[in-house]
Amino acid sequence: MSNSNTIEPPEKHHPPPPPSLSSLPDDILLTCLALVPRSYHLSLSWVSRKLRALLRSPQLNKLRSKKSLYVCFHEKYNDSDSTFHWFTLNEETKTSTTTKEYRLVPNPTPFPSHKYGSLTVAVGSKVYFIGGPRGEPSRDLWILDTRSETMTQGPSMSVPREQFDAAVGVIDGKIYVIGGEGFLQVEVFDVKSETWELAGLENAGKSYRCGASVEGKVYIVEKDEIHVYNPREGEGERMVKMVTKRLSEGGRKYKLNDTVYCVCVVDDVLFAFFNWTGLMWFDTKRNVWRRLVGRNGKRLKKLSTFSVKEMAEHDGKLAVFYQCFKTEEDFTVSEVVQCAIVSLHRAGDRICGTIDWFGVVGTLPFSFRFLHCLAVSD
Template sequence: MKNQNLIPSLPDDVAVNCLARVPRSQHTTLSLVSKPIRSLISSPLFFTARSLIHSTQHILYLSLRTRATTLQWFTLHNNHRLIPLPPLPSPAIGSCYAVIGHTIYIIGGSINDIPSRHVWILDCRFHRWLPGPSMRVSREFAASGVIDGKIYVIGGCVPDNWTRSANWAEVFDPVIGRWESVPSPPEIREKWMHASAVMDGKVYAMADRGGVSLEPRSGTWESVGTELDLGWRGRACVVNGILYCYDYLGKIKGFDVKKGLWKELKGLDKGLPRFLCGATMADVGGKLVVVWECQGNLNRKGKEMEIWCAEIAVNKNNKDGELWGEVCWVKNVLSVPKGSSIVHCSSVAL
């Protein structure tokens, strides 16, 4: 019996090209059309085809700590609700994160108060957890960033012996599948990181006593400017070359690394609440997405906490350099037990 074509009267390669252009919001319905199409949608070939024709869409992934040692991962569905994912096999506290292609890397962190070398990889195509190559040293609360398809991790370990000093910074190349040490000057190795981002080809690692930056192409380490060091508070992300963070005064600010200035993101007064508890940010397809915690209602099990999310279109006025934002939507995306907290959010193109 002849195999059934994906689309009758079309060669399968042409059919794949057509089906790969269907928006992700319609994939569930598309999978009901036939068994061959359902099989295609769940295959690596389909995701490769979407990437080659630039048909991918950016999806938000979020991790929450619901109890002291319980870490739960979610993805934001098309109906603006967070959908739970399979649990991370070995959750840690103080991991750092990196996204390459369709994968999220969860790097290090402490398990039972012991720093770990382990790396876990979330294959976002099929929501499968895979063990990754371990780092050379254990670390927690490290800085991380991706440049030229390689993951750089900085700090998060005490340089009290030769191994930890030599590997205070490491780089992972997924093509060769192993970690290598990155030379670092001894005078910066006592710093402890609290945030990181990639801007203008550099990994910025913000520390408790002055941040540093690494330019991997030249191997150059530099101290960050005072303006960036003093203004960067809390979690941040980069959208279209501008670093955005949420300050303690209830404002979202943007930093232009080329001009070295912070500016308030204007236009949000009527679209967002005055204060955003636990605000965490991600660049989702060129939009600034902000996730925060909000007090919920009483239920049969006690008090709830709500997770809220907003998508903001951001742009810079070319005339005066002012930053403006327009709230596209604001939604309550999840209710969780009181005491939960947002850990991290990332954007993945699928």
């Protein structure tokens, strides 16, 4: 017999589960995914089928800013006679096999024939030519608008600079030019107001320099050291020198003893090609260079060769250019330009690369030499 006065315990009400990312509308999800570096796409694709489908959708590519890869070659006949040739890396799809191919095709933009041996950087659809070529320091600034196909002269710098005497980085729409002898004078060019501003003097030695912008800082890469310029340090020490080491995948550290040839940034990660150790990426958390390896942890042999000349970001991937000689039957020598398209993936604390495509993108006269490789917004 039940007791009518018995009090039943109240029902437990569990809070509803928090909304998942996949529960958001597709248009909001696509906007969010467009801001995520491509190197994280592989990890995100395992979260749900919906995310995996959106990551592969053409709508996501449309939301990302499309860029074209501009490549400039210098053709030199003698000390007083040379020309410059610009090409664009085009992606083609063979209808018979639906496979992708890449080719260097002449760029239709009517580039003027001067100022191409200077420091060069692209911001949006504009290309900025800063200073002069090696041995010819200059205060000049020239601005090429690739959309209107016009070249204009900008305001002059306060200090003359040449191609291999300074580093250039872009942070928040401003171009930072760091270079000079002894104390390096830092000048900042605001691309909106088109004005120069002196940011101060920094103490660093003079040497061959490669510069790039990562995590809101300018990294100046040299043989076995890096100078990092942080414009947000205020009155503190903006330029910091780090002695860098290379970290092998086995964990052994040792100093670099070779020369950096070229650098580029993909998804806010700094990559550099060294003459002896090959292609590396810089771990900003541990301040060490690490080798770009395959998913199996082994070295990518095609990315460790003396013939690498340039590299740049291309559609969220790494485009690596090679240049080698070819002798024809009539004994004439030409330059064969090859390219590797490398997709990048995060795997724990490593970055792994997969060579999606490798092949010949063009054959040029023997007198051609790589000069610039730029990702320019369409």
